[in-house]
Amino acid sequence: MADSINYQLAKFVASYGKVSQILESTCPEVSFVGRSNVGKSSIMNKLFGRKNLVKVSSTPGKTSNINFFEADDVHFVDLPGYGFARRSKAERDRWAELIGDFFDSERSFNLVVSLVDIRHDPSKLDHDMIDYLQGNEFNFIVCLTKADKLSRTQQARQAAAIKKQLNVPAENVIITSSQTGTGIDELKRRIAEACL
Ligand SMILES: Nc1nc2c(ncn2[C@@H]2O[C@H](COP(=O)(O)OP(=O)(O)OP(=O)(O)O)[C@@H](O)[C@H]2O)c(=O)[nH]1
Numbered sequence: 001m002a003d004s005i006n007y008q009l010a011k012f013v014a015s016y017g018k019v020s021q022i023l024e025s026t027c028p029e030v031s032f033v034g035r036s037n038v039g040k041s042s043i044m045n046k047l048f049g050r051k052n053l054v055k056v057s058s059t060p061g062k063t064s065n066i067n068f069f070e071a072d073d074v075h076f077v078d079l080p081g082y083g084f085a086r087r088s089k090a091e092r093d094r095w096a097e098l099i100g101d102f103f104d105s106e107r108s109f110n111l112v113v114s115l116v117d118i119r120h121d122p123s124k125l126d127h128d129m130i131d132y133l134q135g136n137e138f139n140f141i142v143c144l145t146k147a148d149k150l151s152r153t154q155q156a157r158q159a160a161a162i163k164k165q166l167n168v169p170a171e172n173v174i175i176t177s178s179q180t181g182t183g184i185d186e187l188k189r190r191i192a193e194a195c196l
């Protein structure tokens with residue numbers, strides 16, 4: 001690990017169904033949160049320059065464990081998504097417990113990447129998640145995902161509206177696309193800043 005992270009070294013580390021199973025942090029950690037289907041796994045694959053190291057779901061709500069990846073002595077954590085409509089109360093409770101326990105635990109939270117679909121106004125759950133991160137002083141950024149689905153003009157308009165609704169500092173919001181690579185270099189810069 002020198003002045004930048006070598007993402008080509010990315011590999012899967014482990015999958016956990018319970019926070020108590022997770023090993024203590026041994027290196028900087030970047031975690032990815034957001035609603036189901038927002039593009040968490042895709043943005044991680046884009047960072048790693050890999051097609052399918054992180055499983056991308058055709059059916060939303062597939063990632064139900066906490067999955068750890070590692071690149072160049074930095075851990076990347078794919079957290080299960082929230083807000084999947086067809087999920088039972090028991091599954092929603094399990095999600096809340098996993099995420100609650102995770103962010104309550106004693107870890108090196110270098111950066112939390114919170115993903116929000118640029119096409120839609122943030123949901124109640126997006127607000128809850130980001131208010132929680134902000135309220136508990138986590139170092140976080142918001143990635144607006146799937147920018148390729150909008151024109152440049154629409155992207156700028158939506159980004160401004162979402163920033164305002166979420167009430168987060170403008171510099172904490174990045175417009176991204178895992179399809180075209182928009183914003184990925186900026187995301188890498190922010191990760192390096194938080195981890196190196
Ligand atoms: N056009 C476009 N599609 C995207 C982008 N990112 C993700 N997708 C698509 O959105 C769907 C969901 O992507 P995932 O990366 O699996 O989303 P996730 O947040 O990991 O979903 P869960 O694991 O279910 O919580 C897939 O069909 C992706 O191909 C993007 O930047 N642009």
Ligand SMILES: [Mg+2]
Pocket residue numbers: 040041042055056057063078
């Ligand atoms: Mg996923």
